[in-house]
Amino acid sequence: MTFGQAILEALESLNGNKMRSGLTVLGIVIGVAAVIAMLAVGNGAQATITGSISDIGTNLLFVFSGGMEGGPRGGPGGGRSGNNDRPLTLGDAEAIADPFAAPSVELVAPVIQGNGALTFSGENTTTSISGITPAYFTVRNMQVAEGEVINEEHILGRMSVVVLGPETAVNLFGHADGIVGETIRIEGQPFRVIGVLVEKGGGAFGSEDNAAYVPFTTAQARLIKRGALDEVDVIFVQAISAEAVPLAVEEISNVIRARHRTPIGYDDFTVFTQQDFLSTFETITGVLTIFLGGIAGISLLVGGIGIMNIMLVSVTERTREIGLRKALGARKRDILLQFLTESSLLSLIGGIIGIMFGWFIAFVVGQVAAATGNDFVPVVGVDAILLSTGFSAVIGLFFGIYPASRAANLEPVEALRYE
Amino acid sequence: MDRVIEARGLTKTYKMGEIEVHALRGVSFEIERGEVLSIMGPSGSGKSTMMNTLGCLDRPTSGEYILDGESVAEMTDDQLASVRNRKVGFVFQSFNLLSRLTALGNVELPLRYAGIAEGRREKARAALEAVGLQDRMTHRPYELSGGQQQRVAVARALVNNPAIIMADEPTGNLDSKVGREIMNLLLNLNKELGTTLIIVTHDPNIAAQTQRVIRLRDGELDPENNETIVRKK
Ligand SMILES: Nc1ncnc2c1ncn2[C@@H]1O[C@H](COP(=O)(O)OP(=O)(O)OP(=O)(O)O)[C@@H](O)[C@H]1O
């Protein structure tokens, strides 16, 4: 028998028991659809997160206080780090900005951060408040939709001015335009709105559209109290180019090590690059994707067991048929091929429908995400399609082999006598 | 003469746990090409067992068996399948047609396993015409009478042009009139194509139409009837 005939015959026989074939196929459909949809969601999450991290700029670095290793609190090295760690200060930021000490550094933007209540004529909202320097907007690549950004004069004068994110502006005023010049209260103190930022959308650090930016000196003096004078929470650094980032990390580390007099091999600060964020999040979303795919894979496996079950029933039911075919000259491999073709066809059909169905689910998830304002697009990858088609074909073969070989090894006389 | 079957000391023993059932206890005989032969004997005497052995559906426990020049005893399963396909056509008491397939599809089956693709349809058609079913080709078994079903089975048995057609109680499920028709059909095949016919039967009327009768009793050739009754036709 040729392969084409085998397929035709298998189709005929599957068609002969539509209900049963359909239910068996359904098991595979659900499995494959789940794999496709889950992988699509996982890949979509990864693409969204890594995309938003990429948006923050390839030549951006972050300096936090606190070491990476040794466990900050409670760990074995906790005692030492707890006592001797020095916070980052404005002085550190200025030292990093020194072009002779750190030639790979272009711009430095120290920030202190806190949360606060904003009010405007009865409306109030709580948002993050950042005390910043003019360099911040350049480093973070932020533009104002209207008004101006914080400048050197505001810093020197410790002026009570604020730049609002668009979402915060809407929360307070109901709209984001025409509010420059209004006076709002932050923690009860009056601040004049001098600018509203362009909308950016969600990012890796939460929405940056819901934020208020005030001059560093003003925040330090009036809004965000810190233990030590001049203490900053994070220093944003822009390297002169993306290629210079590793060099900049080295230079910044050396400068701060010297200023903090840290022991050899122990840093009380951490320099993070965009690449570090990327790889961290890629690991997390990668694990997430594998986890989701694995769960979906289990349902595919269950579908495969369904195929095996049905094929075993089918072999038993058709014992006489097998005996007859053997009497007419069918060899072992003819019978094997016949039943393997049936089980493979079941899983292949299930696989194809499952791919379309999974694609549809991913599409719906994307539509729901878009409707709820999330910038999230599930990605149905070629790899997922190949994986699940291959996997379902293998499952059809694997779970078909046992029933098929049982059929092929039946003794013709015994099979013909079977009632 | 040309011998199509040579059996020497065929035995078949079934083991059922402790008990051994001797279905055949050393049977020897020859059959000439073109002969029409019936096998008779009481129930349980080993007729079907012998038929299965002669038809290469099963191997003898011991003994020598040469079918159309090929020694069968040491063949592998697949070689046996090939011998069945090329040299033997079976007709069963219970027709054994595949209900999913049309008459034509059923008749085509042996050709499929022979690997014949070209002219398959035509050969199957010719076989069905030979048994007088030219206007029932696309009917399925459940749309045919018992006699018609058995005709399809006969067409299926002859389509590969085998050396022997073996029929195990081919008329057992049919009334006597239809049984005679099937019998005439088989005898005609023998006349026109020279196909050797072996028919297992309980019916003396059918045995009377064959040239030779082999009688079995308890797995042996019946000694009282002195091996065989030979009738000239
Ligand atoms: N698969 C088997 N396992 C065990 N014993 C068997 C098997 N097949 C046949 N036998 C035994 O072998 C003997 C011969 O059986 P066989 O079927 O050949 O008889 P038969 O002559 O065809 O009878 P009937 O006229 O009723 O069809 C019987 O005693 C039967 O019980």
Ligand SMILES: [Mg+2]
């Ligand atoms: Mg019998």
